[in-house]
Amino acid sequence: MKRNNYFCFLIILTVLASCTSSAPKYRKGEPTSNFGYPENKQVEKTFYLLGDGGYSPEGGTSKALIVFKEFIKQRDTRGDYAIFLGDNIYPVGMPPKDDPLREQSEYRLDAQLDAVENYNGKVIYIPGNHDWYSERIDGLERQEEYLIEQYGDSLDWSPSTGCGLEIKEISDDIQMIIIDSQWYLEDWDKSPTINDNCDQIKTREALFTEIESELKKSQNKTTIIALHHPIFSNGIHGGQYNFNRHLYPSQKKIPVPVLGSLAMLIRTTGGISIQDLQNERYKSLSDRLRTMVKGRERVVFVSGHEHTLQYIDHDGIKQIISGSGSKENYVALGTDGLFAFSLQGFAVYDVFKDGSSWVSYYRNKDNKPALMYQKEVFPSPKPYKLGDYPDSFPQKKTASIYPDEDVEVSGIYKTLWGKRYRKLYGTDVEYEVADLDTLYGGLQPLLEGGGHQTVSIRVKDSLDREYNIRRIRKDAVQFLQSVAYKSTPIEEQFKNTSAENLISDFYTSAHPFAFLAIPTLSEAIGLAHTNPKIFYLPKQDNLGAMNENHGDDVYMIVERPEEHWLDKESFGSPNHDIVSTAGMFERIRKDEKYKIDEPSYVKARIFDMLVGDWDRHQDQWRWAENEDEDGNRTFTPIPRDRDQVFSNFDGAFFGTLRSLIGLANQFAVYDKKLNNVEWFNIAAIGLDRSILQNTGKETWLEQARFIQENITDKVIEDAFSKLPPETNGEITEGIIENLKGRRDNIVDIAERYYDYYAKLAIVTGTDKDDFIDVTRMPEGKTKVTIYRNKKGKRADIVSDFVYDKQYTKDIWVYALDDDDIITVDGEGDNLIYVRVIGGQNNDIYRIRNKKKLKIYDYKSKPNTIEEGADARFRFTDQYDLNIYDKDKKVFSSTSIMPGIGYNPDDGLKLGFKALYTINDFKRNPYTSQHELKAGFYFATDGFDLSYKARFANIIGDYNLQLGAHFTSPNxxxxxxxxxxxxxxxxxxxxxxxxxxxxxxxxxxxxxxxxxxxxxxxxxxxxxxxxxxxxxxxxxxxxxxxxxxxxxxxxxxxxxxxxxxxxxxxxxxxxxxxxxxxxxxxxxxxxxxxxxxxxxxxxxxxxxxxxxxxxxxxxxxxxxxxxxxxxxxxxxxxxxxxxxxxxxxxxxxxxxxxxxxxxxxxxxxxxxxxxxxxxxxxxxxxxxxxxxxxxxxxxxxxxxxxxxxxxxxxxxxxxxxxxxxxxxxxxxxxxxxxxxxxxx
CATH class of the missing domain: 2.40.160.50 (membrane protein fhac: a member of the omp85/tpsb transporter family)
Structure with a gap:
């Protein structure tokens, strides 16, 4: 009887599981026909979207591909784009030619290529997770090679194999950002050649930085972000399942009631599959991307992955999913879906000349394309309704940066938060008024921009030279979003809160006008510089839609160093180019003809310390490229963005914070001595170590003395005369006095910083064949010389420097790519610890002195040890050990997390957890971490203490952990x-x-x-x-x-x-x-x-x-x-x-x-x-x-x-x-x- 009941139950479940509807699903209120598509509008570009098309049946073609081919055959496709959105070959990508699945894999690609046989536009293939499954990058290369061999050069494989990102400028009004999302999800330790041919993006964080930069540049365009994995979904990867998956949880159609439901519960809630949106790694990708595009106009995501068709509008973020190119699956509408379809089909995205765009979804009906749904994705941008702005403006305008109520604070507040330069922010100053029609011969606004806290407009003049117009009043919420909440949109949460007000007050630590003194100070020592001016910028017709966020405020205008400024004297009048820091490093790696003017960089860095400019990350620099008569090129630094000079973080709060948390020491009081040079330079030290490879202490002292001698009292006084006269008084006089004192101490400051930063030296070769010679010498000295290897001979010197154990405790030598010959020899004492990181390709090692030496290279790639096989080699495919990351910061940090609680047994509980984290060479994800926890329990007068220490990568991916605990007698x-x-x-x-x-x-x-x-x-x-x-x-x-x-x-x-x-x-x-x-x-x-x-x-x-x-x-x-x-x-x-x-x-x-x-x-x-x-x-x-x-x-x-x-x-x-x-x-x-x- 029980057995019969079980079978009846199973039959009922099977019937229920078979009742799933395959009809299109529409959000209530969405039309199901007569969608209102604008037939008479002129289309600029059409994008045909088909994903997961790699599962055509043997001897046949998938239903979606049949109608896809039929659809594009009827259209004029010249200039259009057909995008295959990944999972182009099931089940495991493109295997080697001798693999039994090779013929099937080729056939499944051929079925897709046949669909675009008579297509006249551009074809783009994006890899999906299944395309990575055949030996990862090797399989991708095989697939790319086959596609181009079969179809020709009009087919693009994007991004480049093993890279995460590619940017395509489709037209003046359309930009495409293509992401290999499986690249992001992959375990990079299993792909030793990943990122090998990717010039700038070597880390996941670098990917996000580049995407954010591109979004800013394309803010006035329709931007299509194409990636295999969607950032929103209501399919199975988004946690939506139909009833039959509770009965059949696996691909095998074996009913497993109850256990099947548990399996579905674990998958939908746990994110145990990295291919599901709930997974931690996948979620980190989707969270960062959605935060970046939140609030941006005309950005749409197009994806596959789900074997469905979906259109999602999630809080204004648009997601098109077209992943049913050859497979089908369940889909729901969820809370944000407007349309969903579970059978095969494809989508078409049309961008019109007026900036509007529509998406259309088609299915196979009797082998003909049948329209199911159309939706306007973005309306055409509405012309900004200009205000009644005047045709002309007065020459002068008196204004303050902050209103009086924001700067009038109590004595207690000043004691706690400091005086800073708050008074100056509330001071009325007379400014020149900026009329963009006439300023600098007329300026044309290009786009809105800004960094972590700045609000700016990029403009250009009649000679195409670009300027940044930056509001003096910073955006506190923008700072929080970019620094503290990278994965969560917070603008609406923090506007008009005390947190915003406190951060706005935090910015009063920077003198609002002191940057005007920098050109005079820089010229006195021959340092390149920009030339900021300060204006009152009224709202005006020329700003157009930017009047929404700009105008009627105090702004600084400054040149934006780029290629159109080659004749600018204050930039050194470069004769070849002006490039970013990333561009400079890219050239340095590729060719030995590129060098950096290291003494000029040292001068600039000492000047940073002189003027208290603590925010010197890599984007704060541009590089003037000069070519000599022999074709050699030298990069000279152009410092920019001097809005943090003479910063003054006084007050009890920051004084206490500096005592408790090391990182807070970069927020210092501007004084004569600069006591904590280590933390003051934390933002720049990584760049310093990456750039300065041939410079010793004497150069630092020489440049410091030069600055000391040439920045005279008169120069300082002349420099500060450029500030508005309304700011003259006690505050400015105090800065002048401290600047003179710091100048007098600058040699000592430079020496102390050198002694700190020189403890670790980072030396890099090129991406060509190099000789790398590490020579041990007496008295604790080690010489590192890098030559280009030309026909087996030592040729051009890339780097040559003798390091002294008195200053340098560790040297990291990165050989980088190509076949390098690495020699370690010589005899010495008191040796410096040297790490050699071989990098890609077959490196040859000749190790004749193995003391205080460790060598890292790839385990899965060939290397040749000619001498010294008993040296300490670590052959590993661990990505972060083998890769050179110029942004890798070596530092330690402290955080303290207090807590309070109560229960009747313990009574009131007070406790804290303190973390001290060290980030050095070997990390997982840190080099070591020390945790101290303590709690006191008032009901018993007892307390407990615990301590944990973790040390990275003791055995493979495992960290060593040491622990201790103690409880008091009570x-x-x-x-x-x-x-x-x-x-x-x-x-x-x-x-x-x-x-x-x-x-x-x-x-x-x-x-x-x-x-x-x-x-x-x-x-x-x-x-x-x-x-x-x-x-x-x-x-x-x-x-x-x-x-x-x-x-x-x-x-x-x-x-x-x-x-x-x-x-x-x-x-x-x-x-x-x-x-x-x-x-x-x-x-x-x-x-x-x-x-x-x-x-x-x-x-x-x-x-x-x-x-x-x-x-x-x-x-x-x-x-x-x-x-x-x-x-x-x-x-x-x-x-x-x-x-x-x-x-x-x-x-x-x-x-x-x-x-x-x-x-x-x-x-x-x-x-x-x-x-x-x-x-x-x-x-x-x-x-x-x-x-x-x-x-x-x-x-x-x-x-x-x-x-x-x-x-x-x-x-x-x-x-x-x-x-x-x-x-x-x-x-x-x-x-x-x-x-x-x-x-």
Whole structure:
């Protein structure tokens, strides 16, 4: 009978699973016909979008490709683009020619090429994840080679194989950004040649930097971001499944009810597949991209990956999905979908001459293309309605940068936050008025721009020379968005809050006009410089739509160093080019004819310290390129963006912060000495080490003396006479006095900085064949010389310098690409530690002195060791060890996270967690990290301390972890006896009755691996000693243990422990979808009585699932268990349940046994985020229920304990979180709360 019931149940499930509709789905209100497509508009470009087309049946063609071919055959496709959006070959990309799947793979590509056989436009192929599956880059190269061989040069494989990004300028009004999204998701350690031929993008962060730059440049264009993986989806990769996947969770059609549902729950909430949007790595890509495009006009994402057709409008961000080129799958509308279709088809994106654009979706109907849906993606840009602006302007205008109310603060505020230059920001100053029609002969606005905090307009004059017009008043929210919240749009959250006001006040640390003094100071020492001027810029017709964000404010106008300024004397009148820092490095790597004028750079850097300019990252420089008569080219620096000079971070807050957190020391008081040169230069030190490869201390001292001699008192006074006269007075006089004092100390400052930065030297070869000679010398000296290898002979010298152990402790030598010959020889003493990083291709090693030397090169690529095979070689494909990353910062940082909480057992709790992180050569993701945690518990006057240290890559991807913990003699835990029905007598004897004072001291050592995909592995051995106190009058004094001998004596335990944890949340502080799974196995041994030992098994599983489309109502569910194996354990090693461990309505450690089980859930509701005058906050409420019990030998209890209750939680700014609980069990109500910070 039971068997028949099972089969009936299975039949019902199968019938339900087969009832899924394949009809197109439309959001309510969306038309299903007569879409209003503008037939009479002129199309500028058409983009035919078809993804996942690589699964045509043997001997046939997919339904989508049949109608795709039919559709484009009917159209004039000249100048159009057909984009194949990845997964071009199933199942595993293009295998080698001798592989059994090669013929099938070629056929599936041929089916796609046949569809565009008579196509007259451009064809672009983008790789997808399946295209990477055949030996990764090798398979991509095979696929690219085959496609171009079959189709010809009018086919583009994009981006270049093994690279992440390509930019295509389609027309003056259309830009395409193509991303290989699988490149981002890949484990780069498994692809040793990845990024080998990518000039500038060698890291994922560099990808985002370049995309952000391109989005700024193309802000007035329609921008298409094409990538295989969508950033939004309502298909299976977005966590949407139809009912039959609960029955058939795998590709094999074997029904697995219940287990199938569990499998689907794990996949939809856990993001365990890297191909799903919930996965940590994939999510990081989608979050960054959506944050970048949020608020930008006319940016659309086009993708495949999902075997569906979708159109999504997610808070104004448009996503076109066309991934059903040969496969089909389930799709829903979700909360943001306007259209969805689960069968095969393709999409067409039309961009019109007027800037508007439409998308159309087609399916196969009787082998003819059938239109299902059309939607206007972007309307044509509306002409900006100009205000009633005057035709002419007065020559002068008096204004202040901040209104009076923003600069009038109390004495307490000044003491806390400092005086800074706040007064000057509120000072009325008379400015010249800038009329763009006449200024500099007439200026044409090009685009809006800005850095981390600046608000600017790029303009050009009649000679095409470009300028930046930058508002003096900075944008505080823009700063937060670009620095602290790169993955979360925050503009609406932080506008008009105290956080914005505090950061705006933070910027008053920079003198608003001091940059006007820089040209005079620079000219005195022959340093290239820009020539900023200050104006009042009124709103005006010439600004057009930019009047929305600009005008009626104080602005600085300055040249933008680029190729049209070659005749500019203050730029050194370069005769060849002006390039960015990235462009300069690209040329340096490629050819030995390029050099850097290192003494000029040293002069510029000492000048930075002289004028207190702490924000000197690589974008703050341009490079004048000069060619001599022999064709050699030299780059001379052009410093720019001097808006942080003479910064003054006074006040108690920053004074305290500098004492607590090292990174805060870059925010210094401008004084005569510059005490902390290390932190002041943190933004520039990486660039310094990358550039200065042939410069020693004498050059620094020589340049410092030159500055000291040439920046005279008169020069300084002349320079500050260029500031508005209204700023004359005590503040400016104070700067002048400090500048003179700093000039007098500049030799000492330069020497101290050299002594710090020179501790690490970074030397780079070229991307050609080089000789690299490392020669050991007496008295702690090491000479590194790099020559070009021309026909086996040492030719042009690339780098030649002798390093002294007195100053330099480490040298990193990067050979870079091509076949290099690396020799280490010579004899010496007190040697400098040298790391040689071979790089790509077959390097030859001749190691004759192996002392204080370590060599890194690729494990999977050929290398030749001619001499010194017993030297310390580490052959590894670990990407970050082998790659030269000029942006790699070597530094340490500190963060402190306080917390406060309360529960009846501990009373009020105060604690903190301090992290000290060191980033050096070897990282995973840091070189080492030290964590100190402490807590004090007022109810018992006890405290605990714990310490962890982690050291990177001790064995493969595993870090070494050392740990220690200590509890004070008063530290307490609870014990009520063994069993599921123990008695709680706190009403009669108080809470102290069941408290046990327990003193613990212990340590552990082990290996841990935290992957970027959410998994954490830990294996450790531990040793600890524990002693409990026999406190008279408490339960422990009356408890009779099974083995009373030595019960209260100090005991010593050795243990082994293994832990696997997986975590994935869409939002760590307020999950609406997520999962945690813990599996913990181990055992402990009493070292004084080795017969007493036990093992344990612990597991925990937690899910978050949203219940309604708005994702405000969420079900949190969890289950946990602990099982002890054996009986020789102490009560404090037993399985427990209680508050904090499964039963929130009970006291801590309320029930103790051999095993324990608990489950429960919460219904959580999140209210809309709201702004206060201080910070944005989000509040939620929850109600929950717990149930569980323990088991103990000879305990016949059948009772299950439960508790119910609820509470509220609060989050702010992704940094502050708190929770308040009120839960009730059989023993009454229990109140608790916790509040902490995340930095």
């Amino acid at each position: 530290f307490s835990r609870n014990f009520f006896g063994y069993g599921n029905e123990t008695i709680n007598l706190d009403d009669e004897f108080s809470l102290d009755y069941n408290r046990v004072k327990i003193s613990r001291v212990g340590g552990d050592v082990g290996l841990v691996n935290e992957t970027p995909f959410g998994s954490y592995f830990s294996y450790k051995a531990s040793f600890e000693t524990i002693e409990i106190d026999n406190t008279r009058g408490r339960f422990i004094d009356q408890f009779t243990p099974e083995n009373p001998d030595g019960f209260f004596d100090r005991k010593y335990f050795a243990g082994l422990d293994a832990l696997y944890r997986y975590e994935s949340y869409d939002d760590v502080l307020n999950p609406t979808r997520g999962m945690q799974f813990d599996l913990n196995l181990g055992g402990k041994l009493n070292t004084a009585d080795t017969d007493r030992k036990y093992g344990y098994f612990k597991s925990y599983l937690e899910f978050y699932n949203s219940l309604i489309p708005s994702r405000k109502l969420v079900l949190k569910s969890h289950v946990q268990t602990q099982i002890n194996i054996g009986t020789d354990y102490e009560f404090y090693q037993a399985a427990v349940l209680g508050g904090g461990s499964g039963l929130r309505g009970y006291r801590l450690q309320r029930f103790t046994g051999k095993s324990a089980f608990a489950t429960g859930g919460d219904i959580r509701y999140s209210f809309n985020q709201f702004k206060t005058s201080f910070l944005p906050f989000q509040i939620g409420v929850f109600g929950g229920y717990d149930i569980g019990r323990v088991w103990q030998k000879d305990d016949g209890s059948h009772i299950w304990h439960d508790s119910y209750g609820g509470g509220i939680w609060i989050n702010s700014a992704e940094a502050v979180n708190g929770t308040l609980h009120v839960f009730n069990g059989d023993e009454g109500w229990r109140f608790s709360f916790g509040f902490g910070f995340r930095f």
